[in-house]
Amino acid sequence: MSRGLRIDAARVLREHRAFLVVLALGVTLRGLAVLGYRPALWFWADSFAYLSSALDLRPLPSRPSGYSLFLWLLSPARDVAVVTVVQHLLGLAIACGIYAVLRRRTRLPGWAAALAAAPVLLDAHQVQLEHLIMADLLFSALVVAAVALLVWRPVPSAWLAGAALFLLGLASITRTVGLPLIVVALVLIARAGWRPVLAGAAAAAVVLGGYAVWYRSAHGSFGLGGSNVWLWSRTMTFADCSVMRPPRELAVLCPSEPRLAAPAYIWDSRSPLQRVKGEDRERLTGEFARLAILSQPLDFLRTGLHDALWAFEWERRVYPSRGWQSAYVFPRSVKPFSDKVASAGRTATELTTAYQGSSGATRVVEPYAGWLRAYQEHGFVRGPILAVILLIGLGGVVARRWSVLLPWAAAVVLLFLPPLIAAFDHRYVVPVVPLACLAAGLAVGARSAAADVHADQGRQVRRGANRAARA
Template structure:
């Protein structure tokens, strides 16, 4: 036992610090932090058990599963435990698959345990933390062994499909997983079983969506992609049909999300067919200006590597993604499905879920968050270390590195840059970096039993 503790002492110390920071969040911000109005849309869907039209409802199902607790604070405690679980999973994975010393593996997992923005996302009633846990767990199972077994392939793709019905950005991760099964020659049974598991989850959700909305889908809005194209679209180059011209941008250009909500947005001029017309306009803009589309999305994604966190899209403190000095009371306006925020939270736990800021705990956490987060250049270094693993033929870095790249670049390409979208990138990047730094403990798992017999016979002949 003493030897075990010594071997994991560094990680245990970091784990205690991570738990303490999360305890400050639970004590200082009760019962949770809210993101208007997305949090309440998820909560409404969880209460009514009905898929949302505008976004996938995997997180709503999560809230429904926890509803017997009748406690919003219990939900965020579970989310904090999942956040700790991500760090533990990365650490255990590195100790199992590599020869890294314990303190190095602990250092690789440290950003997950100690990043203030990771902890804030765990405390927020949003889908991102659940998505991150499912995505990291799926990728970790995929690389648990050099060649995934049928059971591992099935479990991995099942988790990645669940991540996708939580946030649709998980769809590329399923493709990455399937390609990895082909690259490792895991076999037809593993590939078919994994893809079938993912298909059951995605297909089942599509059927549920159809039962509520009359069409098969995952939930989503074409207006997000349209808002992305509004930052570069040039109608002189596009030559849009007359029905699309009301959607053309005017100067000065707004930040992409502003085109969704701003009262002066062209979207407000097109009436009931806004989804159809926005989708058609976005498709035309991308086909007409593909290089502008790529340049805009990629340049925004690079903001993730800046030293200071860019406040986007508006100036001032980005209060939605930090622990605030004070919390505004719930407004009386409708939050979701004809109910106010107070009505929704009362229906879930029997009392209002308005955030209460409790000192001194909240103040200590705010002081920590001033510097206690992963700076952009360090994230770049972590990703580069993972990329370096390819040059030394440590192929296990491929799934986590590809997944991290997909989650880093896809959101700015199809919607907008948001620091909330960067948090899920970090654990996958850390996992890839750790696998790149540490050589395998043994080459034996890569050698099949019949090959080992041949090697043994060759060795005997060489020494006879």
């Protein structure tokens, strides 16, 4: 028995050795992050808003709180470092999922499937996002898991569709940009029949409906959490009030020259938003944004698409200029927590102490942090490479391979939608990479539809025979 196990283990190692090597490198990078930046990296003030919501277990009014629920689930450990370790494990799981799907659904050899998973394992900015107390990594893991389930078999069963759409529902209460992915998934699984569609729609509805009820219990109306201010700030980069002709109540929100970057209109003291009372902001910014988009639809599309194309530049861009995007890199030093209120009337020190019993201020530990900083100078997926990966996936779409269409469409939605409705941010680009890599791998190595179905039937027959033999 032991000899048979050794032979089987040796066969597995030979078959998957390329992926195991890349996986080991990915684990090493994440180990350096855990050792070099303790206990985590923070993004002011979003990280602390999520943490505050987790401590009080209430939905935030300005954003969905799925990530806060994640932090709450991990709170018994009373250690922020546990959160980052779990997020790193989720990052590794994303890569393992890509590799597993490609080995199951394509003719790709092990080294080629490992190559498709490598960008997730070796991209420094992916590792940094995993080490950041923010919702994006959890969102990415949920979306990739859902897509992997839907392409696991040539035709998804009702059970797989239900599980996948349940995950997309969880992704949507983590970041609302997941909502259009639910629509995309339901449209694309319609070819499998009405049972998978109904199962998927019901599963997503359970998650979204349950969250909406929770939101109503806290804020008095059904919703997922979100703010019109973000869309309004996007329109401020192109809005022309001489074309829009807004009523006097909305005219106070008209932009002046010179224009600011879209996010600056939310926080900057020069923003016209500062002239609007807090209780009127949601209503007025929503009305202004709708008027701007309806009055200038081409400007709206042109501005968002122009910014989205920054994802394909060789150097990462800090909006609106070139250079390092300091919020999403491993920094040389980190400012200590200040006495400034971070969220819900509490400082960052108070919030992190309530969560883990001590301050969660980041400590930069050398030499581990320095090794990561040196690696991140070149160890990431550059824009033109991402463009090539997406073009390879597009080739599979043109060839009408359903398995390629879903991950590729999801990648495109996540790439172009945020710049259209909020602003360009490299934090929003990182989750595009695993989906694009999965689509490209499926496009290159996909079997014919008949061969794929035949292989799936063969696996089912073998599983049945194995079950019968065990019985």
